[in-house]
């Protein structure tokens with residue numbers, strides 16, 4: 001059985017990530033999307049929130065599970081019996097970075113085979129951080145996010161803005 005892991009921060013999951021998950025789900029028997037608990041120092045969404053958001057977004061894909069992980073990806077792979085590590089490539093910057101990580105993972109465990117998926121042209125310019133930046137500046141990027149995550153993102157950024165205004169007001173007093 002071909003079991004793969006797709007680790008990432010997913011803060012939040014975009015349609016670029018979701019496209020990869022659908023393609024991975026068609027290629028592998030089982031695919032575990034692993035939300036990394038230690039990858040982003042100041043995430044917008046908690047790990048629990050991200051897991052719930054992704055579960056809703058992949059609910060139609062029967063062979064996809066959503067888990068959390070920290071530490072070495074190869075340890076997670078050994079725990080769940082995965083031989084394949086899935087990652088996405090959008091550009092040459094991704095390639096340089098991912099090549100080094102793949103080589104290191106293969107050094108740590110020579111059973112670990114990284115499989116790269118090229119981003120679809122329409123999603124090549126997408127990153128979670130760019131979408132957060134555009135949304136917080138008032139831009140509509142709903143075309144790039146699953147509906148549940150678009151709503152959650154707008155809500156969270158509005159909460160943050162309210163908090164910021166409140167803090168500014170308190171400071172001004």
Ligand code: ADP
Nearest residue numbers: 008009010016017039087088089094119123126
């Ligand atoms: P990380 O912090 O591990 O890079 P991300 O959530 O940013 O976590 O990305 C997880 C994986 O998804 C990475 O392999 C990244 O290259 C890939 N990825 C991110 N955005 C896209 C996209 N728009 N299209 C295809 N792959 C993507």
